[in-house]
Amino acid sequence: MxxxxxxxxxxxxxxxxxxxxxxxxxxxxxxxxxxxxxxxxxxxxxxxxxxxxxxxxxxxxxxxxxxxxxxxxxxxxxxxTGYLPGDFGLYNDLKVMTILRYLLSQSGVSGESSIKRLSELLELDLKRRYGDLSKGNRQKVGIVQAFMADQxxxxxxxxxxxxxxxxxxxxxxxxxxxxxxxxxxxxxxxxxxxxxxxxxxxxxxxxxxxxxxxxxxxLKEKMGKKLVIDFENGVEQDIFDMEGVEDVKIDGRTATMIVTSNLDEVIKKVSQQNIINMSLETFSLDQLFLTYYSRGGNR
Amino acid sequence: MNVGNTLLMELKNSWRGYFIFTLVVIIIIGGFIQIYPSVSSAFDDELDGSENIELDMAEEADFVVAHLSWIDVPNANNYTLLVGKSPQMIVPVDRVEGIHENEYSYIIPLEDDEQEWYFGILAVIDDEETRTEFVGMESNVERISVLEETFGIDYSTIHGFLSVLWRMWWFLLIGLYIVYISVISVSKDYEEGRMDIILSKSISRKQYLLEKFSVVALFTLFLLSIAGLITIASVHSLGELSNISASTLFITTLFSYPLFLVLIAVSFLAAVYFEDSKKSVGFTFLIVLIQYGINMVGNMSENLEYVKPYSIIAYWNHESMLYGEAINWLDVAVLLILASALMFIALRIFEDKDIPT
Missing domain, CATH: 3.40.50.300 (P-loop containing nucleotide triphosphate hydrolases)
Incomplete structure (x- = not known):
């Protein structure tokens, strides 16, 4: 870089x-x-x-x-600059190749080798009419047109x-x-x-x-992971009092927490209890906003 | 500018519409001209057989002399003169029989000399039996049809017929289609969501709009050229090219071009302003109909002529061009300046606006 x-x-x-x-x-x-x-x-x-x-x-x-x-x-x-919009349409009645050729010419670039290379990579049929393509294939057309001029x-x-x-x-x-x-x-x-x-x-x-x-x-370090553990006999919250563990919630025999570091220590400590089930999840973006920012992250 | 590629793309994308409309124009223009002979006879207000009679009105001290002469009818024994005050002459006001020459001087009292007089000549022929043959009619007044009185055009001639054809149909037929394709060529790029991709390529908004304008302008020029050639072919098939030259027909047709350039510019202005084909088409159709209406109203009477300059149609002098008069370049310039001004405004609007998603 x-x-x-x-x-x-x-x-x-x-x-x-x-x-x-x-x-x-x-x-x-x-x-x-x-x-x-x-x-x-x-x-x-x-x-x-x-x-x-x-x-x-x-x-x-x-x-x-x-x-x-x-x-x-x-x-x-x-x-x-090549650009793929989030939401776009093209000429429904025309073949994909015709559209891509036109868009390439509007970029001031000649030659079709990049179109063929990209369409082969993405398994895009250039002979089909754009209007007949599925959503996924239309997206491929968008990707090809964004990359084809080698910008x-x-x-x-x-x-x-x-x-x-x-x-x-x-x-x-x-x-x-x-x-x-x-x-x-x-x-x-x-x-x-x-x-x-x-x-x-x-x-x-x-x-x-x-x-x-x-x-x-x-970002991944700051974000942490969501750890959910089901204990056979329940657990006290204070066993999770350690660095890198936040937002601990105990609901019956289930403990949920966010682990940003020290995962190894957490596992060692909880393994002294009888565990029925355990899962470790990466945050989705929505969860990131709900957790990372609610914890007063880097705002 | 990349007009070639844009033209090709527009044609590939919309060729059906262009092709069908070109056919419609060919059929309507060519077909309409073919009805000229029947229209001509319907509007022909010459008195029957007037070509056979010469009338000369001479004013004397106490009376007026209507000196009539007519063609010699073979085997005519004598002639009868019918005198009336209307062309019907079912009951003539006077009747002179036994005229042996093919000329006669009829005396009209001075107090009646400002009236309309109609003269009919009958030939009395003695073959195996005596019979009469109509020679013709003539009048001291020039016959003008209601339409000719209103619009000042003789519709029985090919010039008059084409003039009314263009006045009634040309602007509406071509105009409505041209504004439609102009609007659609831009609005569809908005509505079908391709404007983002097109404008992300290395062309400016100005270039985009000017390329689109050039494409529609080129198609219009092509359409008018085709219409001009079809007009010539159709007039030729009627044997009327001896009365009006092919070049006059072609030039008159082609010189409606600045008129349509104004409509194209209005359409682009509407398309970039509304960013919606229905609103833009509705607006431009309204403009075309208003312009057409103003022109029609302005043609209705001399008292309303003052409204005509408010219609762009008034700046296409097809009538005078058909009669071989010089092209009014000032009018052409007015239309070109107007088209340029409208395109300038359209470009400013387009360049200053957000492109909607």
Whole structure:
């Protein structure tokens, strides 16, 4: 990962009338990294992305991409940027190849080898009419058009929406390939596992405001895991009084807690009791917001 | 600009609509012209056989002399002159029989000289039996139909017929379709959710809108050229190209182009403002109908002529062009400036607005 800033968002605000879209958002995306942009639905992810691309007019602040102003130099920025919208349509009556050829020409790029390579990778039939495709296959068309012009920056809004798990893995592989080529990728998602899988860093947005920007490793550490243990004879709460264990709740014979560190110690201690069942869960994004932030995390 | 690719894409995406409408125009324009002969006779207000009679009215001191001469009818023994004050002449006011020459001077008292007079000539022929043959009628007043009186055009000529055809149909037929395809070419990109992807490519919003404008403008030019050629072919098939030249027909058709450029610009303005095809189509249809209505009202009477400049149709002088008069370049310039101004506003609106999801 280089240290050149590719996307530099400073104090960005977007209002829809009196409604806040995003507020005073500051974010940097560096050259060659995969940055995840996490947030629940309606948190401002799409607004941020569309404002960066000049599809929405900012209310305040600045966005510089490749050192160029996103408003003044939007065409030059888009020459170097591929984009997959979160929600899109294309020409229903036309064949996929015809559409992709047209979109490639609008990027000022000729040659179809990248279209063929990407469609083979994603198992996309270029001869079919777009209107006849399933949701998943339409998403593949969106992915191909975002990557086909071999641009330096790829912005993806919920890229795996509609893709089956197998295809999601292929897509993650594609992201890694592009990263190896030195591409910068900025992708929004509401699926934490997805961000964990491919991203170097993640920014979390909620209610239009940036909550945290962390590398994935730190985020996972801070976030912890949810440990649920069913004891045969119940348990006292004070046995969990140790560093790295928070939010302990005892309900009958079941204990629920969040373990951010010292998992080994916890297991050793509880194993002295008779355990019927035990589960360790990674947080979903919703749980992250309900737990991490309610615990006064890095806000 | 990447007009070629955009044109190709629009044609691939909407070729059925373009093709069907081009056919409709060909059929309607070509077909309508074919009814000219029957319309011509319906509007022909010449008196029967007036071409056989010459009338010369000469005013004297106390009376007016109507000097009549007519063609010589073979085997005519003599002629009868019928004089009436209406073309029906069921009961003539006077009747002069036994005229042996094919000319006659009829005296009209001076107090009656401002009235309408109608003169009919009958030839009395003695073959195996005596019979009369109608030679013709003539009048001291010029016959003008109600329509000609209203619109100042003689509809019995090919010029008049085409003039009314264009006035009644051209603007509505072509105009409504042009505004529809103009609106749809932009609105559908909003509604079908492809605007984000298109505008994420390396084209500016200005370029996008100008490319779309160029595509519809090129199609309109193609359509008008086809319509011009069909008009020429249809007029030729009626043997009327001797009365009106092919170049006049083509130029008159083609010079409606600035009119439609204004409509295209209005449509793009509506499309980027409303971002909704139903609202935009409704608005632009209303504009077309209002413009058409203003023009019709302005043509109804001289007292209402002052409203005509408020309709863009008034700036396409198809009537004078059909009669071979010079093209009014000032009117062309007015339409081109108006189209440019509307497109400029459309571009400003489009560039300043958020693209909806």
């Amino acid at each position: 280089g240290k050149n800033i590719v996307i530099d968002i400073k104090d960005l605000t977007k209002m829809y009338g009196d409604v806040v879209g995003i507020k005073n958002l500051d974010l940097k995306v560096y050259d060659g990294e995969i940055m995840g942009f996490l947030g629940p639905n309606g948190s401002g992810k799409t607004t941020t992305i569309r404002t960066c691309l000049g599809l929405l007019k900012k209310t305040g602040g600045d966005v510089n991409i490749f050192g160029m102003d996103s408003h003044e130099d939007s065409v030059n920025i888009r020459k170097r 330096d920056l790829i912005i993806l809004d919920e890229p795996t929406s509609g893709l089956d798990p197998l295809m999601q893995q292929k897509f993650y592989g594609l992201l890694r390939e592009e990263k190896e080529k030195g591409k910068t990728i900025f992708m929004s998602s509401h699926i934490l596992a997805e961000v964990e899988e491919v991203c170097d860093r993640a920014a979390i947005i909620r209610g239009g405001e940036l909550q945290v920007v962390e590398d994935i490793h730190s």
